Amino acid sequence: MPFEKRHLPGLSRRDLLRLGALAGSGMAGAALSAACASKNGNSQAGGPKSPAPPEELGQFDPSLPSGPPTGLPRRAAWASTAAAEFFLALGAGVEAASRERGLQYLTAFSGDDPTKNLRQLETFLARGVGALAFQPLNAVIQRPILDAALRQGVCVQGIITQPSTLQVAANQYDIGFTQGKAAADFATARLQGNAKVHYFNLDSASPQLQLRHAGVLDGLRSAGSGLSVVSDVDAPDISTANGAAIMSTVIAEQPDIRIILGGDTLVVGAYRALDQSGKLADDMYFSGVDGDKEALALVKNDGPYRASIAFPWHLMGYGLGQFAADWIEGKQIPRVIVAKPIVLDSPGSVDTYIADNASPAAVFADRTRYERYLPLLGNVSYATREIVWHEEYVPR
Template identity: 25%
Template sequence: MKRLSLILLAVLLLILGGCSQESGGDGKNDKEKKIALLMADLGNPFFHVLRDAVVNQGEELGYEVLVYDGQNDASKQPSQVEDALQKGVNAIIINPGDESSAANALKDAITQDVPVVTVDRSVDVDGVLSYLVTDNTKGGKLVGEWLQKKMPEGGKVIHMEGVIGTAPQRERGGGFLSMIDPSKNKDSKFEIIDTTVGDFSMAPAEAAMSDLLAKHDDIDVVFAQNDTMAVGVVRAIETAGRQDDGIVVIGFDGAKEAYDLIEEGKMSVTAVQDFEFIGSESVKYVDDFLKDGKKPEEKVLVDVYMSDEKK
């Protein structure tokens, strides 16, 4: 009887051990899954749309999302990547401050088999799972086409660029100039009278525009490469008392602040990029890869459209 009891106990222990192994056989499913989201600058209100989309989609799929703010300082992101890796994240979604600062840290992540998706801007490193981005070149061209229809007689243009060297700065500017700059389009009736840098931020844009308003008394158009800078441009125009000049202010993003200014008649139009789609889609990319090894396209361009009213 005692022998039988021992045999039954041994069988029971084997069964329990097997169940324990089976429940842990899903690997990381029993552990808390984490995604790191590294944002270049949450001081830009429009980037909150991207952050919220990643957080909401991540939570829906069972991930904790660790959010890092680069505060418009690309040098912060390498240590933020390292911190995320130390915390055992399953994947990294990064909106890079620039194309090179975080490259080495992201190489470490890729070496550790942590998938990396870059959003809005690219990064100079091989092995990234996907680069998911607004079609900025097309967006810049759409701005130029809109302006040609708005002002077929042409006019004098200020071009306000974002952070120099970033893909959005190059591509939005390149697309816009290909339509508006007479040196690139012989049919253009416009004149680029000045180019300045606003670093995709409101205060630098406002200061730069104040200087330009003091320098030029014949500005017809300002194209700011994002809506945050466009807000700074409008503020500078108001401070200078130039509201009645009829300056056409164009932004890029589709931010709430831009629509508010459009409604007030202080801004004309914005090129809309779908950050909500980009954010949620980036989470789906890493989730599909982690679950099934499914890889998305290496580069995905998201469409842009012009809008002068809220959807």
């Protein structure tokens, strides 16, 4: 498959900070902490590969003995890096569960400013919290305050990051492969296996998203040599406006592009640009990742926006809030919540996804139903709080 890689000139201060943090973040590594007594043989030689997971964690068993109440403050905090739609949905889930369990909910947005994020984390810890959910931004800056929270017995909940007590984990390679393979299947069925492809990558954000990139390309290769990636753009500015601007430039240079892939926000922007310029065609294939509302509305329209690889952010946040309360009460919680990619490619699948996210309490109460979206692995409690993640866990 031919490739033409395009990188936008210049990186923002935010991107440089993120790149500078990689050495301390452990995102490219894959060994578990000594507390887990297991090892991971991942190597980055020869380009990004899907890291092999350590020895498998068992399923979460909530029936294991609980300890006494911890005496921790009945507060749950969510330190969000941005007011993005999916992070707002996660926060709404944490807030709903906290309210039901009698916890005070705290949140703050840092606007992708590492220094501001640090001040917010410090404020949460000084005020007193029993659980603290966070998103990676700059590991070098974040790590000391997170380590301090862990020493105080706080349940630190990392969204695909560490150090943490409970980690939301995802196999980024599989997410990418799922997206690329679906596009390849469409090309085989509808385009005789021949199409030019544009991809919005996020390689500069983290090595984990480089793995997603590799997965997309491998998924596309399943259609054979007829698919040609003619535009592969690193787009760290995640906005519909940027997606539209990039697509307008790319389509002028490559007017025969038929497949557009990336995150929902950027791909929706690309869709808008082509629609408004009259260049949208019925035989095009758009798909995104994240399950943004506008993307789901487009999927329901049964047009060229064919699929969104979604994550149940509201359900995820609701689970984090419930497990925050359980931790404070000395109960067992899982070590890992697996964020499975959910392919939404029809009006019916979108409706089911929306309905389940709108009813988190009912879905969470039915563990089988909840784990269709978010499998739960391992056990930890305040009594065993020395068991901590110091590397990212990559599920099979």
